[in-house]
Amino acid sequence: MKTITKSALAAAVLGALMLSAAPTTVMAAGGASGAAVKYAKQGQIGEVITNPYRIAPLTAIIRSGGYTLTDVKVRIVPKENGAEIKYDVDRSEVLTHGGIPVFGLYPDYVNTVEVSYTRTDLTGEKKAVNEAYKIYAPPVYTEGNGTVSQKSTMFDTTVVKADPEFKDRLYLVNNLLVSPPKGSRVVWNNPSGGALEWCFYPQNAIIDATGEVRWYMNVDSIYDMESVYNGGVMMGFQQGDDGALTWGYGQRYVKYDIMGREVFNRRLPAGYEDFSHSFDQAQNGNFLLRVAANDVRRPDGRNVRTVRDVIAEVNPAGRVVDDWRLWEILDPYRDVVIKSLDQGAVCLNLDADSAGKTLSSADLAAMDKEEHFGDITGVGIGRNWAHVNSVDYDPTDDSIIISSRHQSAIIKIGRDKKVKWILGAPDGWQKAWADKVLKPVDKDGNPIKCEQGKCENTTFDWTWTQHTAFRIDSKSDKRFVYLTAFDNGDGRGLEQPPLPDMKYSRAVVYKVDQEKGTVEQLWEFGKERGHAWYSPVTSLTQYEADKDSIMVYSATPEMQLVKGKAVGAPNPYLMEFKWGSTEPAVEIRINGSMGYQAMPFRVEKAFHHAK
Structure with a gap:
């Protein structure tokens, strides 16, 4: 017979009394009457x-x-x-x-x-x-870089103008926090690099037409500056027809809806590396990624990783279906543009000590002799000779249109890997490509004479170190291609001006007649604003069909490199123009922020999909 201690007997009696005294609703806490409901409701549905x-x-x-x-x-x-x-x-x-x-x-x-x-x-x-x-x-929180130049964790804006027709606009702003020490611990593509040399913390937000932040991305769960395969620079944002966002960073390309739900987050296919700049959702259902090749054997027998000169076409399942290896399609030794660039501002490789310096033929020859490869301005496979910063698909003939910064050229290339046309100065092209250069004409179709990088008619100019060559789909057809571009303006006319403050940038619209091989400049903005509007790197010009407008982001104005020092933080201009107007309908300043690109975000596409 078991002996029951006094303490055990007391505990049993107390437990029985508690059970008998408890209300039956206690069973609702996961008992027989159903699952527990522990959250507080405000309205007539859930938490x-x-x-x-x-x-x-x-x-x-x-x-x-x-x-x-x-x-x-x-x-x-x-x-x-x-x-x-x-x-x-x-x-x-x-x-x-x-x-x-x-x-x-x-x-x-x-x-x-x-x-x-x-x-x-x-x-x-x-x-x-x-x-x-x-x-x-809660308040906005993002990473800091520990410097006095960073005064807030997100954008400080000044709305200069917003016409009533544009009061409903939301703008996705894709900016960068430069020089965080955490991001400089990995250098890719030894000894110097590709996309992991660019490891800037993302500053991605959506602002309304009053300049208020209404959405931002806290990337900490999907991004790590100290990781080769989870760091880099977030670039190439697009909002697809399903309302979701696509972009890439470093060694990844991704898709998320605006609520933050992951659709996919993938490593680049194994034969490629270093995504940056451009992720195009092509009308054929595939993705066009601006990447590089991670193992190429040069004609001289040296194996190298290439730099910003490959377009990979990937289907929705992640399989590579085609690629454009640009050193096999263009001339990687055309150097007339490379030798005119300001070496202090080569896209995001900002080097104050090289401000105002250019490269000579001897400099380029020495690079090759010394086997100096990597993300450096130069010619030949394994150097930054092309620097493609946008890709756009033309569904009328299954081709792509690229913007090559270091050739100062917008180039259309077919599925057969043949060049269809080149919109850029005719100087320096060998015979195989010279016949593809478009001939500029005025509004009456009369030829405009251009030589040595300069045109005699002031109503036309080429683009120089441009960004974002985008086809205007709703205005283009099989013969005519309407194009927008941001003409950054470095090396304009194949030279550096006598004074740095003589540089200027333009947003520009062209009309290409593919049958005649001609190009007409339809619209420009920026020249009249002068150096105050000059963006040496980054930026965007893009047509918006819903308001028949041109969206422009001059992303790095007021950023100067003088005598070995960076002077002044960029203060980007976000602007939108009604078609044909040179007076902005919207002008918003993003104060003290390193800009990359910006574009309208359409909330109706995100939640109410077209049938």
Whole structure:
């Protein structure tokens, strides 16, 4: 017979008394009456989950609460004199996120979010609901670089102008935090590098037309500056027809929706390395990635990694279906542009000690003799001879249009890897390519004489160290190609000017007649703004069909390299123009930030997909 101690007997009696005294609703905490419901509800459906996928802190999901939700609409109540964000939500988005996706919250603010929906329960009973939620979103947080030049973790903006027609605009701004010490611990492509030499912390945000941040990316869960395969510079953003964003960084190319949900996040295919600049969602359903080849045998027998001179075409499943190896298509030894560049500002390789210096033929020959390869301006395979910074697909003839900064040329190349035309100064091209150079004409079709990098007609100029050569799909056809480009302007006329402040940049639109082999300049902006608007590197010009407008981002103005020192932080201009106008409808300054690119973001595409 077992002996029961006094202490055990007392515990048993106490437990029995507690059970008999407890209300039956205790069983709801996971007991027989059902699963526990421990969250606080504000409205008539489920709980609010903020930052649901960890990378978009100014988003939230209002859970469905077990109901079927249809006819969903969302409105973020603006601050006084603020910009309103409102959108319809497809049923597919409700199913994907398990509730109502909320986008566009103000940071460090208690937001009022108005939602309406039809709620259907298990009995089939429908109820139309209109209600408001209070959702606090925390302050913006991103990485710092430890310098006094960084004064905030995200953009400080000044709205100079925003016409009423553009008050609903949202702009995705893709900027960079330069020189964080964590990002300089890995050098790729020894002894000096490719994309991992570029390891700048991302500053990606969406601002409204009043300059307020309404979304930003906290990249910490998908990005690591100290990792070869998870670091780099985030570039090449596009919003696809499904509303999701694609971009790349270092050795990765990715796709996420605006709520932060991962669609894919992939390593580059094994034969390639060093993504930067351009990720084009082609109309044929594939992706065009500007990369480099990681093992190429030169004619002299040396094996090298190439630099910014390969376009890889990847299908949605991640299989490479084609590539364009540009040293096999163009002349990697054309040096007339390379020798005219300011070596202090070669894209993001900013070297104050080299400001104003150029390369000579002897310098280029010495590089080859010394077997000096890597991300350096030079000629030949294994050096930065092409520096392609954009790729765009032309579905009318299954070809690509590239912008080659270090050739100061926009070039169309077919699927057969043959050059169709070259929009750039005719100087320095060997015979195989010289016949492909487009002939400039005025508005009446009369030829314009150009030689030694200069044109006699002031209504036309070539682009110089340009960025973003984009086809205007809605205005182009099989014969005529309308193109936008940002003409940065370094090495204009194949020379450095007597004074640095004589440099200027332009946003420009061209019309190419592919049958006649001619090019006409239709529009430009920037020359009249002079050096104050000059961006030595980066930037974008892009047509926007919804407002028949030209979006321009002069991303690095006021950044100067003088006598071995960087003077002045960039203060980018974000501008939008009605077609044909040289007066901006929108002008927003991004103060004290290293700009790369910017573009409109369309919230209706993100949540309400075209059928």
